[in-house]
Amino acid sequence: GESVGLHLPTLSVQEGDNSIINCAYSNSASDYFIWYKQESGKGPQFIIDIRSNMDKRQGQRVTVLLNKTVKHLSLQIAATQPGDSAVYFCAENIRGGSYIPTFGRGTSLIVHP
Amino acid sequence: EADIYQTPRYLVIGTGKKITLECSQTMGHDKMYWYQQDPGMELHLIHYSYGVNSTEKGDLSSESTVSRIRTEHFPLTLESARPSHTSQYLCASSEFGTGTGELFFGEGSRLTVL
Numbered sequence: 001g002e003s004v005g006l007h008l009p010t011l012s013v014q015e016g017d018n019s020i021i022n023c024a025y026s027n028s029a030s031d032y033f034i035w036y037k038q039e040s041g042k043g044p045q046f047i048i049d050i051r052s053n054m055d056k057r058q059g060q061r062v063t064v065l066l067n068k069t070v071k072h073l074s075l076q077i078a079a080t081q082p083g084d085s086a087v088y089f090c091a092e093n094i095r096g097g098s099y100i101p102t103f104g105r106g107t108s109l110i111v112h113p
Numbered sequence: 114e115a116d117i118y119q120t121p122r123y124l125v126i127g128t129g130k131k132i133t134l135e136c137s138q139t140m141g142h143d144k145m146y147w148y149q150q151d152p153g154m155e156l157h158l159i160h161y162s163y164g165v166n167s168t169e170k171g172d173l174s175s176e177s178t179v180s181r182i183r184t185e186h187f188p189l190t191l192e193s194a195r196p197s198h199t200s201q202y203l204c205a206s207s208e209f210g211t212g213t214g215e216l217f218f219g220e221g222s223r224l225t226v227l
Contacts, residue, residue, distance in 0.1 A: 008153055034215055043203050043218030044156075089156065093214035098163060100146075100171075101207070101214050103156045 008087060010108045019077040019111075023090035023104040026071065030092035030102075035064060035075045038087040038106075047075070047088075077109075085111045116140050119204050119219035126194055127227050134189045134222045136204030143209035145187040146216065149173060150201045162187055163209065194226045 013019050025033070031052040036044035050057045050064045050073075057064050063076040073090050087108050093101040117138040126132055138145070143164040148156045148171075158171030162181040176198070177191050187206075191198055201223045205216040 008155065032214055036216075041221070043205070043221050044216070045218065046215055049215065087153075091216070095214055098209075099214070100144075100158070100161055101216060103158075105155050108153065 008106045008108045010110060012110045012112065013080050015080060015082060015111055015113050017080055019080045019084070019109060021075045021077075021088050021107045021109065023073040023075070023107075024071060025073060025090065025092040025102070025104065027092055027094070027102065028068075028071065029094055032093045032095045033064070033066060033073055034091045034093070034101075035062075035073075036089045036091065036103075038089065040086070044087075044089055080109075080111050082111045082113055085109055117204065117206055117217050117219045119202075119222050121222060122220060123223050123225075125225045125227065128193075128195055130194050130226075132191050132194055132224070134202055134204075134224070136187045136189070136219060137185050138187075138206040138217070139185060140206060140217065141184065142206035142217070143184065144207045145181065146205040146207075147171075147177075147179060147187070147189050148203040148205065149175065150203055150221075152201070156203070160189065194224075196226045199224060199226050 034049045035047045037047050038044040048059045061078045065074045089106045090104040091101045120135045145162045147160040157173035159175040160179040201221045203221045204219045207216045
């Protein structure tokens with residue numbers, strides 16, 4: 001079938017480097033943000049989340065930064081490994097209501113051994 | 114671990130056939146979604162539901178239809194498949210109300226129409 005839309009941007013890194021993936025969101029009212037990882041042939045899976053009352057949250061090898069002033073999120077992956085190769089999506093949401101979460105375009109991360 | 118299941122995982126059919134992609138979740142989530150995604154491309158929301166008897170069209174127009182007769186089940190139907198329907202279809206669910214809105218995705222159904 002004919003593809004709709006644009007191909008995802010790609011980030012190529014060497015194994016062991018740090019990776020930074022960026023995402024812009026659109027709704028100033030969004031108060032909850034999630035990063036998802038989608039491996040080839042699978043559905044997206046939750047990596048890390050952050051609420052709008054925070055500007056940084058850390059997990060295992062991953063850190064999410066939130067800048068509400070410019071409506072920007074970033075996902076930092078430390079010591080990137082080949083297993084991190086995947087497509088990464090950010091999603092914005094308004095908790096507690098009927099809002100439908102909105103996904104960003106996604107970034108394809110390729111880790112070279 | 115998410116408890117949301119899609120069948121079939123892979124389907125190859127001829128033009129004009131009617132197909133139904135199944136999606137079931139055992140988490141009791143009210144909200145359910147169908148996304149269409151071509152390889153290396155964005156996620157496009159095609160249908161969603163707030164609960165039983167609720168169905169809404171998403172951002173991307175689609176010739177498919179959905180139904181929500183039971184909370185746990187959200188099937189997607191194509192009455193007459195065409196090659197332009199070739200794609201991956203992802204089902205997801207999330208809590209309504211006080212939940213965080215995290216979506217739990219199935220593994221996807223990859224459809225090829227010849």
